[in-house]
Amino acid sequence: MSYLDHAATTPMLPAALDTYLRVAKTVGNASSLHTSGRAARRIVEESREQIAAALGAKPSEVIFTGSGTEADNLATKGLFWSRRAQGRHRLVTSGIEHHAVADPITWLECHEEARVTRLNVDEHARIDVDQLADLLLHHREEVALISCMWANNEVGTVQPIAQIVELADDIPVHSDAVQAVGAVPVNFAEAGLTALTLSAHKLGGPVGVGALLLKRDASCTPILHGGGQEREVRSGTLDTAGIASFATAVATAVENLASESRRLEELRDDLIARVRQAVPTAILNGDPENRLPGNAHFSFPGCEGDALLMLLDAAGIECATGSACTAGVAQPSHVLLAMGVGEDQTRSSLRFSLGHTSTPEDVSALVKALPAAVERARSAGLS
The missing domain is CATH 3.40.640.10 (Type I PLP-dependent aspartate aminotransferase-like (Major domain))
Known part of the structure; x- marks a missing residue:
């Protein structure tokens, strides 16, 4: 995983x-x-x-x-x-x-x-x-x-x-x-x-x-x-x-904060760039510059976040739709709503968060699995 x-x-x-x-x-x-x-x-x-x-x-x-x-x-x-x-x-x-x-x-x-x-x-x-x-x-x-x-x-x-x-x-x-x-x-x-x-x-x-x-x-x-x-x-x-x-x-x-932050920032920026390339409609949420080094939060219009999470999980990628404290709660993120994000976009969001065990291989695995998962999630949403 x-x-x-x-x-x-x-x-x-x-x-x-x-x-x-x-x-x-x-x-x-x-x-x-x-x-x-x-x-x-x-x-x-x-x-x-x-x-x-x-x-x-x-x-x-x-x-x-x-x-x-x-x-x-x-x-x-x-x-x-x-x-x-x-x-x-x-x-x-x-x-x-x-x-x-x-x-x-x-x-x-x-x-x-x-x-x-x-x-x-x-x-x-x-x-x-x-x-x-x-x-x-x-x-x-x-x-x-x-x-x-x-x-x-x-x-x-x-x-x-x-x-x-x-x-x-x-x-x-x-x-x-x-x-x-x-x-x-x-x-x-x-x-x-x-x-x-x-x-x-x-x-x-x-x-x-x-x-x-x-x-x-x-x-x-x-x-x-x-x-x-x-x-x-x-x-x-x-x-x-x-x-x-x-x-x-x-x-x-x-x-280890200085060196680890630099490493995670580089890994996060690579993740963001490659996700945008793999899924051009993906929307990056949060401050584009002043953000945590390991955080990348996206909305994938047309998808249900929970469905997309489970499709990625089946492909060996573990991520989140938001706070783990509210996982499984059928409510849109209060954070995204406060930011003025529409409810549909809010429900299509995933958080990818990196840490001390994260590697470039993790990013590659995500990018490899993401396009097919997004396509299936969108298809399920339209059916």
Whole structure:
């Protein structure tokens, strides 16, 4: 199989897998006071330091969670609840957020009386910073939190985070950087964010581990209550092996970022050019220049994306119609709709995402299988 769905999950890096297997053979709860517990705690704290150093954060700012989704929920709900006590009821986000951010914010809107402003995006999925500036000019004192993703998980557009943070000034800003960490330069301190989400399995680590980088002076109401771990912001027994593997993956991905990004950009550009040559009607979605190095997102007019995906899968090509979290849901992509893409074109879209295991042979296999798959999918749509 040619695996072109790294945005959904990435195969574990050899070094991260080695770390996981080594640490998983040991025993010890990192909250226990005996020898095994202290050994586990040492591994956790060394991992915390490793992640912090790789991402320009302080070790005390790294809060471990069970996933990126949990970290997003902690940021959006926790920061909103803390600021709501100061009379701030407005949440500002974009119309193209991953459901891990969009759904908690919708929940807060429905159940916690949050007033939500969803910023528009242009045809390339770039967030409208002018709309944000106008909103803050008139409603700054109402805003509890701004949450905007660093890079879009579907079409790969990298967002103007620096501009958003500058406009926010003293308003907390959270960014879901799950797709960005390890793909583009990310520095928490330089970005000026209050909170940032990352996830292990998107950059070569294990599934089931994430982190929220959270400023020390940020007030964040917990969403889990129990043992009071992680600054009493996120209770729960820590996954020592998963955290150690996560740290190895982050450090490896950041260390190799420059060379790997160049390699993936060349591979992605070759994929885009050859897909356009093989299927001239294909439409590239997202920012043509400022996009993730491994992302190529196309619409194939006349095709149903799900049908085309299964035809490619039968030919040994694995890709996606959008976020893996919504796979199988018979609804058009909210990201493409926000970009102004028509519903028919939205339903005809596929995402090809490259990663550390991707090769030129994967691209060649896709290009070889794609024309026949598109022809069959169009024929099925007409019948």
